[in-house]
Amino acid sequence: MPSGQFKTSYRDDTKIFQTLWVKMWLALLMACLVVFPFFAGQYLLYLANLVGIAVIGVLGLNILSGFTGQISLGHSAFLALGAYASTLLTLRLGIPFWLSMPLAGLFSALCGLLLALPCLRLRGLYLAIATFAFYFIVEYSIVHWNSLTNGTGGLTVAEPTVLGFPIDSDTKIYFLILSLVVAGLIFAKNLFRTETGRAFIAVRDNDVAAEIIGINVVRYKILAFMICSFYAGVAGSLYAVTLSFIGPEHFTFLMTIEYLAMGLVGGIGTIAGSVLGAVFMTALPEAIRLLRDALSTHYPFLVSRMSDLQSGLYGLVIILFLIFEPTGLFGVWLRVKKYWLAWPYSYR
Amino acid sequence: MDSANFHILMQLLLSGVIAGSVYGLIALGFVVIYKSTTVVNFAQGEIMMLGAYFCYYLVVTHKIPFLPAFVLTLVFSALLGMLVEMVILRPMIGEPVFSVIMITVGLATLLRSIVGLIWGHDTLPFPSPFGDATFEISGMVVSPTEAATVVSAVILFLALFAFFRYTKLGLATRATAFDQRWAFLMGISVRKIFSLAWAIASVVAAVGGVFLGLMGGLEPNMSFIGLKVFPAVVLGGLESIVGAVVGGLLVGISESLAGGYLSGWFGSGVKELSAFVVLLIVLMFRPYGLFGKKEIIRV
Known part of the structure; x- marks a missing residue:
């Protein structure tokens, strides 16, 4: 019997669940999370929802800043874009939430692409400043584009529906968020087992060296910005649903x-x-x-x-x-x- | 252009110069810190604000006359800067840029909340010791506080310029900025230079903060003016002290002009936004700023 955890193949090394124990503990955690809303009070449930939203949002930020090394001081702008996009799509065009949420993510990702373009050649301080400027521009647009966003007055979020089912209680929102958190975690975990994720890490560790060994730095930087803002957009739309009212003061x-x-x-x-x-x-x-x-x-x-x-x-x-x-x-x-x-x- | 329009333009330019000299002061401190310690200080605006509130506390709460209070404020700010450098930035030497930027962002948040906790969020009027009687220079209205702001900014610029150019300590600072290890080997105490840089930057920022408070009162959101240094230094270049001052003036003037001519179309916030839009455009074409030194990166 081995006296520790030893890896004898690359397959072992890139496993998501390294040991049986990890699998068991995660299964137990999952079971606890599923039964949690039936025991928790209203307020605890609300907090759990906030945690879930934060997990999705911070995963995006971690993919951009932690794994790709691009400092972003504009994260709340992406959350705001997602929140406003999904709310407005539902309010103005009547698109149901289960469609407007991924669309909000895509819209946010598109804005991430727009931000990435001027930021490709920037690093360190200059990148921090540029993303910060982006935040200012988004905030200004939200406050001053009254006809669209109702400015500082804010917007009341319509009740979300998923495939015709109304998501009308905190418990239902909890399960919606929980499933998205799990999906987001699995995607992120798998991302860094693929070529793309490893390219991100190479860009973080040394972008010049990464370019020399044949990694398309431009492509991966843009991709990192887009994935980050997609996560943030989804988190933002969930945030809007949880709060059921959004205004510029939330972002x-x-x-x-x-x-x-x-x-x-x-x-x-x-x-x-x-x-x-x-x-x-x-x-x-x-x-x-x-x-x-x-x-x-x-x-x-x-x-x-x-x-x-x-x-x-x-x-x-x-x-x-x-x-x-x-x-x-x-x-x-x-x-x-x-x-x-x-x-x-x-x-x- | 008829004379009325010309008059408006001149008035806008003048208020741009007044605001710009405060921005220039804050940017100056930012550049002094960056030059000698390669730390990007996101808390510059908060240090400025703390200086302003401290001066307010002495003058209004303790009824100390303005001049001694002002001197005490400068001493306080110098000590604050040295303390921040010693406690927070020194352990971060050798850490990645991301961590260093983040720790100053954390410091900024902490200082802003301390001010909010002590003095609250209402605007506190700070009576000017220079009186309220305005005077006119060829038809343009200037208050004595505004005049004092510009004059003291100019004096500080010249003093700092002379310090870096002609004194031994200034030479040591420039040597440290050029290469920390070489400076160390030449017998310069790099540690003292770091402290000195933070002290100078905080003092300069506090002067800007006090004058800003005298002109518009005090409130915790005034620290966001510190963020204006970013457009200023990106326009002027991170390494250049003259560049910082020029950048600050440019930001002040462009803001004032945008506020005067564009707010009719885009709403009142356009004044604050204009500098950041210019900044993004500049960075798109010149990733190291207008006058920034292009880094050569080796693998």
């Missing part, structure tokens, strides 16, 4: 920071990290709320400054993780796992 620059924080906290450039980061960063405001309620008897002014407390903690979390734990929660998990694998002889 601020703070949202971009929140998503970047999720990526960094979870572990940049890891799929599992995206999930961990999404859970952590969605739970964080709840923790802050508890903290605030505990402190508010002594410091009553904190109640009105909730948003500051929240954004300040996002900033602090980003700084602390970057300094002390650059590999994120996923790195912590790996370390813990390694420690227990050889316990009690953990000094290998």
